[in-house]
Amino acid sequence: MDEAALIAVDWGTTSARAALVDRDATTLRVREAPLGIQAVRDGRFGDALAALLGDWQSLPLPRLAAGMIGSRQGWVEAPYLDCPAAVDDLALRLARTPGGELAIVPGVTTRGADGLPDVMRGEETQLLGAAGADETMLAVLPGTHSKWAHVVARRIAGFTTFMTGELYAVLLAHSILGRLAQPADPATAQAAFARGVAQGLHDDGSLAHAAFGARSLALAAELAGPDVPEWLSGLLVGHEVRHARAWARARSLPFERVRVIGADALVSRYRTALAHAGVASEAGPADAAVRGLVHIARRAGWKL
Amino acid sequence: MDEAALIAVDWGTTSARAALVDRDATTLRVREAPLGIQAVRDGRFGDALAALLGDWQSLPLPRLAAGMIGSRQGWVEAPYLDCPAAVDDLALRLARTPGGELAIVPGVTTRGADGLPDVMRGEETQLLGAAGADETMLAVLPGTHSKWAHVVARRIAGFTTFMTGELYAVLLAHSILGRLAQPADPATAQAAFARGVAQGLHDDGSLAHAAFGARSLALAAELAGPDVPEWLSGLLVGHEVRHARAWARARSLPFERVRVIGADALVSRYRTALAHAGVASEAGPADAAVRGLVHIARRAGWKL
Numbered sequence: 001m002d003e004a005a006l007i008a009v010d011w012g013t014t015s016a017r018a019a020l021v022d023r024d025a026t027t028l029r030v031r032e033a034p035l036g037i038q039a040v041r042d043g044r045f046g047d048a049l050a051a052l053l054g055d056w057q058s059l060p061l062p063r064l065a066a067g068m069i070g071s072r073q074g075w076v077e078a079p080y081l082d083c084p085a086a087v088d089d090l091a092l093r094l095a096r097t098p099g100g101e102l103a104i105v106p107g108v109t110t111r112g113a114d115g116l117p118d119v120m121r122g123e124e125t126q127l128l129g130a131a132g133a134d135e136t137m138l139a140v141l142p143g144t145h146s147k148w149a150h151v152v153a154r155r156i157a158g159f160t161t162f163m164t165g166e167l168y169a170v171l172l173a174h175s176i177l178g179r180l181a182q183p184a185d186p187a188t189a190q191a192a193f194a195r196g197v198a199q200g201l202h203d204d205g206s207l208a209h210a211a212f213g214a215r216s217l218a219l220a221a222e223l224a225g226p227d228v229p230e231w232l233s234g235l236l237v238g239h240e241v242r243h244a245r246a247w248a249r250a251r252s253l254p255f256e257r258v259r260v261i262g263a264d265a266l267v268s269r270y271r272t273a274l275a276h277a278g279v280a281s282e283a284g285p286a287d288a289a290v291r292g293l294v295h296i297a298r299r300a301g302w303k304l
Numbered sequence: 305m306d307e308a309a310l311i312a313v314d315w316g317t318t319s320a321r322a323a324l325v326d327r328d329a330t331t332l333r334v335r336e337a338p339l340g341i342q343a344v345r346d347g348r349f350g351d352a353l354a355a356l357l358g359d360w361q362s363l364p365l366p367r368l369a370a371g372m373i374g375s376r377q378g379w380v381e382a383p384y385l386d387c388p389a390a391v392d393d394l395a396l397r398l399a400r401t402p403g404g405e406l407a408i409v410p411g412v413t414t415r416g417a418d419g420l421p422d423v424m425r426g427e428e429t430q431l432l433g434a435a436g437a438d439e440t441m442l443a444v445l446p447g448t449h450s451k452w453a454h455v456v457a458r459r460i461a462g463f464t465t466f467m468t469g470e471l472y473a474v475l476l477a478h479s480i481l482g483r484l485a486q487p488a489d490p491a492t493a494q495a496a497f498a499r500g501v502a503q504g505l506h507d508d509g510s511l512a513h514a515a516f517g518a519r520s521l522a523l524a525a526e527l528a529g530p531d532v533p534e535w536l537s538g539l540l541v542g543h544e545v546r547h548a549r550a551w552a553r554a555r556s557l558p559f560e561r562v563r564v565i566g567a568d569a570l571v572s573r574y575r576t577a578l579a580h581a582g583v584a585s586e587a588g589p590a591d592a593a594v595r596g597l598v599h600i601a602r603r604a605g606w607k608l
Contacts, residue, residue, distance in 0.1 A: 072523075080523075109520075109524070112509075112513075114503070114507045114509055114513075114514065114517075115503070116503070116507075116513075116514065116516075116517035116520060116521065117517075117520040117521060117523070117524040117526065118516070118520050119519075119520050119523055119524075144480075145480075145516060160513060161513060161516045161520075162510060162512040162513050162516070163479070163512045163513075163515055163516050164512055166479050166480065167479075167512055167515075170474045170475065170478045170479050171474065173478070174474045174477070174478050175467070175470050175471075175474050176448075176449075176470065199418070199419070199420070203418045203420075205416075205418055205547055205550070205551075206466060206511065206543060206544065206546075206547035207510065207511045207512060208466040208467045208468055208471055208511060208540065208543065208544060208547075209416075209418075209420075209464060209465060209466050209467075209547065210418065210420065211467055211471075212420075212422070212449060212465045212466070212467050213418075213420035213421075215423075216413075216420060216421040216422050216423050216465075217420065217421060219376075219384075219421070219423055220413070220421040220423075222421065236512065239510060239512065240510065240512060242510075243509055243510035243512075243513065246509070247509075
């Protein structure tokens with residue numbers, strides 16, 4: 001089957017990606033542009049979409065998008081649906097742009113045991129694309145704001161966010177920890193990352209304390225400058241895995257196997273950290289977003 | 305007694321402050337300049353000192369400094385002394401600039417139960433200046449890198465660092481959390497800070513998760529934009545107090561009364577958070593650094 005049936009759009013904060021997809025969710029072609037919602041001025045999302053799609057604009061195909069394009073700062077605000085949120089719930093609540101250019105998948109919200117609300121937008125679609133129809137899945141989507149989620153039969157039962165990627169970036173670029181950092185040394189990077197992971201996994205103290213270790217270890221000549229970023233990355237990921245395990249346990253979820261969904265480099269980092277924690281893992285499909293959009297389009301009753 | 309006996313210099317990363325002090329540790333006059341070690345180019349510390357002191361340069365008085373001026377990036381590196389470090393230990397290990405312009409107090413180091421080294425430079429002097437001769441003191445010096453310390457009879461028994469001030473600054477200035485923040489509303493600031501403190505004190509999850517609450521609460525319209533910075537400040541301080549309590553307990557230290565040493569606004573924030581935690585507190589002396597320098601000069605055998 002290789003006839004295009006859907007234009008699937010993954011439209012985030014910094015970039016946008018469109019795929020021509022057939023009815024088996026196979027990606028036929030992809031177009032990508034640095035036209036994330038931050039780059040779109042004066043609400044000219046229609047122009048941005050036209051630039052992204054090029055001559056696909058004229059194809060008589062349905063179009064479905066997920067991601068920050070459905071946020072308050074995006075084209076049109078799609079609602080946040082409460083957990084548990086099933087693929088059918090998302091399919092029933094699609095938002096549509098005023099000119100009918102695009103349907104947009106809702107985000108998902110939940111409230112943690114800590115009383116704090118939590119939100120995702122875009123990840124719900126990747127999660128549904130990475131999960132089997134009848135499967136129970138514990139998954140992580142590493143990134144700026146890592147999401148850990150529990151999905152049962154394509155229903156998002158619950159999730160929790162960690163600002164791991166963003167903390168790493170701002171601490172290295174703007175805090176004292178970056179001052180001692182030097183370009184990574186590939187020869188020692190792995191060991192430094194593993195050391196950081198071990199610290200994060202076993203240390204039950206505050207991250208605000210442990211992160212200072214990147215500086216004090218360097219001052220004490222117990223960590224070389226080029227290893228500072230790797231150690232900090234390991235610390236943050238190990239710390240995240242430790243707290244994700246506590247989150248899973250509080251929900252009586254076994255923390256034995258985790259599906260890691262995302263770009264290769266990050267997936268590999270998280271799988272390494274999970275292995276250090278004695279947890280089995282597997283990489284999710286690279287085209288999780290496209291698969292999720294196809295599931296949602298089908299459940300919306302679109303003829304694919 | 306009002307005859308000057310010592311020039312006491314508190315020389316940090318961003319500013320330098322010199323005081324003319326009599327032998328009772330009373331400050332007679334103060335001069336301050338934005339000549340922190342970051343602002344001094346090409347190692348011209350002698351010129352910076354001359355600019356700071358002005359006509360005090362010609363006074364025939366001993367000069368003692370504490371702070372980052374004794375770091376590797378400072379004028380001359382003063383050692384780090386291991387905990388427990390007493391006022392006598394510091395007095396015995398003063399560093400001296402090559403031209404004899406200044407004696408510099410050593411820093412202090414320790415190793416936490418988590419295996420990480422920890423360091424302070426400048427705070428050791430404030431701690432000794434804030435503690436009575438025979439007193440047992442649990443103290444916090446809030447700031448970019450908050451220090452909690454246990455001092456017994458002017459001996460620093462142990463301490464631990466939290467990057468609270470720096471995390472607050474980089475998250476507000478450079479992360480997504482700053483985007484929803486607006487100028488503080490004095491009418492609601494106190495309540496927002498208290499809410500954040502309660503979250504930080506009672507939430508045993510990860511800071512990398514809870515900090516995302518500043519965004520999700522705002523998205524859920526449960527926190528107003530002007531209250532985002534106050535809530536985040538409260539969260540970080542509450543989180544710090546919770547972990548400082550765990551640190552004290554692990555050392556079998558009662559966590560019943562804390563001396564808070566620093567600038568008024570921060571002292572007030574921490575005392576509020578401690579009160580929410582049911583812990584008594586008192587403000588340390590505003591001139592703790594000068595007092596500490598006088599104690600150290602005396603123990604070094606200087607004739608004051």
